[in-house]
Amino acid sequence: MSAISVRNVWVEYGEQIVLEQIRLDIESGAFVSIVGPSGCGKTTFLKLLLGQERPTRGELLLDGAPLPDEPGADRGVVFQRYSVFPHLTVLGNVLLGPELQASPLLARLFGAKRRAQREAATQLLDAVGLGESLHKYPAQLSGGMQQRLALAQALITRPKVLLLDEPFGALDPGIRAEIHEVLKKLWKETGITIVMVTHDLREAFTLGTRVVVFDRDARRKRDAERLRYGAVITQNIEVHKRRDKNAVLSSAGRDDPTPPQAPRQDDLAPVLS
């Protein structure tokens, strides 16, 4: 349950500018989808929110306080791959978060405390459809199951924000639709703020309450010139009342939201010298 504020953030690697003038306010409980072409800094932006990278200019605030510059328990994450630990069972993966937070030295729980956490973990795993696979290892699960596990693992510690980096990119369409439902349910139940990077426009619009498009400025035609500028937010679309229409969402005949028109906004006046 937390608002994120991104204030005029730049990311530069030496000469190369990856992101520039990123301004974005994400209200508490929002589900923000981030889309854009490959290599336009979507993942870099997510890494900023994670604390894995730092902005070279500007600042990021979480509930008004500067974001810590390393990953922490207030921001959960699900990556496309390697999100779950191969050496732990399904149950062990979900128990890990509570164990880490409750037992600083051994990072393990015993007796009544363990039973209580086990109970909570089992319930959550039931909710994501993994109740039958508690003692399997991730390698024994399908890709979709692994991502469900990753969601449960990230959510059990009740982070303020959940960051998703193309979490369903490697899944088949049918499985993807199922896991969308799971995610939507969890999001509504927890009221957590979600930021999701995706390639899939349809996914971005069906899940998000807001869709943010990252792209390099289209008016800088020449490649050599374009490379010297970073990606900016070219579109910031509020997907209205998405939450109320959830019943309609799952039905098939629904018309897709109109894809964003390229030259709609013109806040692109060059600020650079």
Place this chain on the structure above:
Amino acid sequence: MRRLMNVTPNRGGRWLLALLPFALIAMLYAMASAQRLAVNAEDKVLPSLSSMVQTLHRTALEEDRRTGERIFWADTKVSLKRLGQGLAISIAIALVLGLAIGLLPMMSATFSPLMAVISMVPPMAILPILFIAFGLDELSKVMLIIIGVAPCLIRDLALKVSQLPKEQLVKAQTLGASTWQVMLRVALPQAMPRLIESTRLMLGPAFLFLISAEAISADAGLGYRIFLVRRYLSMDLILPYVAWITLLAYVADTLLVQCSRRLFPWAHEVRA
């Protein structure tokens, strides 16, 4: 007719093929030995199987007249103790340093170059230094094994830990893990199968260092015995000892594999 590369033996055939080279070697030896003994009954270079069994019987089951020990078992015990100590200490050092170097950039910057240099020092070349520094007793032999084995284990373990996906380390931090907790719950368990694997590979070198140290200075041990009786050309004792050492190494290797499979099933399971 299928291509040769597509022809695979069945279960029974696999056993038979595996035993074939062993049987062939035994047969060749028996023939060569019989031939030499026929020419000269006193020949010591290729003793007959029966004389080897006799010697083994004498050393393993009868007490030595001078020391009152069963030499074979006494040697085995002493050698295994040295080997076990050397390996155990090496593994302990490798766990601490390997994990730290693999996970912490500061440790890596400090110790990686040192490890790269140290692991290139030929252990046998500093054996005299060990004898001078640690005396001729047990310590110098154990030290030789440690110096020969530990740097490789450390480097291998550090490499494995540094190859853990970045995502996993970030993920653990988002679950609230401290550096210590990441080491304990993420890096250590995933490094263990690799540690066992590299320990298996280092069994050979460990035995090499053990036998070398025993050959030069010892008053008991498998290596000591072999080099002692070499003077009398006692192939009837040397050959069974070599076979015994080989068997010990083979059993240790098998035990490590089983241990890894039992303790870390996730590292061996391909798919359910």
